[in-house]
Amino acid sequence: MGTPSDVKAGAKDAARKVEKSSALRWLARAGYVANGVVHALVGVLVLILAFGGDGETDQAGAFKAIAAAPLGFAALWALAVALCALGAWHAAEGLLTRDLRGDVRGAAGKWGRRLAEWGQAVVFVALGLFSAAVAVGVRPSGERAAENVSGGILSIPGGPFVLGLIGLAIGGGGVAFVVMGVLRSFEKKVELPDGAFGAFVKALGVVGFLAKGLALVAVGIILVIAAVRVDPQAAGGLDGAMQALLRLPIGPWLAGLVGVGFLAYAVFCAFRARYARI
Numbered sequence: 001m002g003t004p005s006d007v008k009a010g011a012k013d014a015a016r017k018v019e020k021s022s023a024l025r026w027l028a029r030a031g032y033v034a035n036g037v038v039h040a041l042v043g044v045l046v047l048i049l050a051f052g053g054d055g056e057t058d059q060a061g062a063f064k065a066i067a068a069a070p071l072g073f074a075a076l077w078a079l080a081v082a083l084c085a086l087g088a089w090h091a092a093e094g095l096l097t098r099d100l101r102g103d104v105r106g107a108a109g110k111w112g113r114r115l116a117e118w119g120q121a122v123v124f125v126a127l128g129l130f131s132a133a134v135a136v137g138v139r140p141s142g143e144r145a146a147e148n149v150s151g152g153i154l155s156i157p158g159g160p161f162v163l164g165l166i167g168l169a170i171g172g173g174g175v176a177f178v179v180m181g182v183l184r185s186f187e188k189k190v191e192l193p194d195g196a197f198g199a200f201v202k203a204l205g206v207v208g209f210l211a212k213g214l215a216l217v218a219v220g221i222i223l224v225i226a227a228v229r230v231d232p233q234a235a236g237g238l239d240g241a242m243q244a245l246l247r248l249p250i251g252p253w254l255a256g257l258v259g260v261g262f263l264a265y266a267v268f269c270a271f272r273a274r275y276a277r278i
Helices: 004-020 022-050 059-067 072-095 107-135 142-154 159-183 185-189 196-229 238-246 251-275
Strands: none
Touching: 022 059, 022 072, 022 107, 022 238, 022 251, 059 072, 059 107, 059 238, 072 107, 142 159, 142 196, 159 185, 159 196, 185 196, 196 238, 196 251, 238 251
């Protein structure tokens, strides 16, 4: 068995091969398109809900909508492959994270970027596996799954504390998305052309990041409330967050804005597939 340094070197060599693979680069770009498709469908479902319709306004609802379309199973498998490839790309990027010029945070900044890349890797691989599960006939409920998982966490010693931390982490991720939208820090990840077209894509990114961030903050708040009440029925995912939003006095308008924001983020993801720094 090799030493820890040998294992680390071997992992980095494997990551470099992943990073240099032209096929994986192409699939990673396709993964951004796939992510855009999912967000577009979620945005449409949120808008339907805002206008008085019904349905699951989360990734589960989006994948089920694809499954119901002609040749939907083939589309789901294509999404699964592309999303998992994008996850593998982010995992390799996290392992090979390099020091950024001008970053005074040193090792802390490097590990922050590394954890961010690995977090995205987990999200994209999970979405890919979710798409594959729906392709083979599984019809999951995002809300029921969130309630079941929350119930399991609450049943263990210190469960409310753990669930509260999860809610704070998700809410913190939402705040990070909002900050990225406000500061336009996402521009570091893309090479956009100059002129009106580049400004248009940046505007889509700002709106999309703000909308996604606010949605994640809402999910985090719901989980924290469930932890405080020790009530798994109060927990939920994106669909539960939208349902809670609708109960506010101007809820339909807010939900509509979130839906439009998700559509903007979807279009941004499509452009990101072309202009991402890969």
